[in-house]
Amino acid sequence: MRYFKIIALMILGVLGVMQFFRPAKNINTSPEAVANDITKVVAVPGDVQAILVKACNDCHSNNTHYPWYANVMPVGWILSNHIKEGKREINFNEFAVYPIKKQLHKLEEVAEQVERDEMPMSSYRRLHKEARLTDAEKKALMDWAKQARSELMAKNPPAATKQP
Numbered sequence: 001m002r003y004f005k006i007i008a009l010m011i012l013g014v015l016g017v018m019q020f021f022r023p024a025k026n027i028n029t030s031p032e033a034v035a036n037d038i039t040k041v042v043a044v045p046g047d048v049q050a051i052l053v054k055a056c057n058d059c060h061s062n063n064t065h066y067p068w069y070a071n072v073m074p075v076g077w078i079l080s081n082h083i084k085e086g087k088r089e090i091n092f093n094e095f096a097v098y099p100i101k102k103q104l105h106k107l108e109e110v111a112e113q114v115e116r117d118e119m120p121m122s123s124y125r126r127l128h129k130e131a132r133l134t135d136a137e138k139k140a141l142m143d144w145a146k147q148a149r150s151e152l153m154a155k156n157p158p159a160a161t162k163q164p
């Protein structure tokens with residue numbers, strides 16, 4: 001019994017210390033945060049934008065809406081890593097600065113990831129009901145990604161858009 005108490009106190013102590021190490025939050029609501037938004041280079045209809053906002057932007061934009069448990073370590077560290085990795089892969093708020101070939105490739109990936117149910121991440125879907133996309137929402141997102149690719153191809157010179 002005594003050992004149990006000591007171990008429980010040690011675990012509480014470690015958890016307590018963890019709370020002091022908080023990752024910086026991905027929150028930027030200034031106009032500069034969306035200066036290079038994807039909407040600057042391709043049309044994003046309202047229904048598609050709504051899907052991106054509710055299912056993707058927490059990890060793929062400059063502004064995350066954090067749940068309360070993000071304030072509890074080590075959960076906050078895990079979320080922070082997902083956001084960092086997600087933004088590195090594709091940041092819809094920085095999309096306009098990507099070279100055209102990368103833009104085309106990432107749009108292709110959007111359609112693929114959604115089709116394969118790989119995005120939004122399953123752990124995210126479990127905790128965010130609104131991110132469990134219906135078949136119609138998935139189709140809208142995939143159709144848009146394809147449409148946006150065609151739009152970019154048409155707007156840019158063929159040499160710039162040729163895929164390797």
Ligand code: HEC
Pocket residue numbers: 052055056057058059060081082083085086089090106109110113114119120121124
């Ligand atoms: C909880 C965070 C999170 C959410 C929400 C999320 N993603 Fe991701 N996404 C990631 C992470 C982490 C990666 C990088 C690791 C990986 O590919 O699994 C990634 C990678 C990607 C990639 C790049 C794949 C590649 O190989 O180029 C695309 C495209 C993508 N996500 C699209 C989406 C779309 C579209 C949505 C919404 C329908 C979405 N993601 C929602 C975290 C997220």
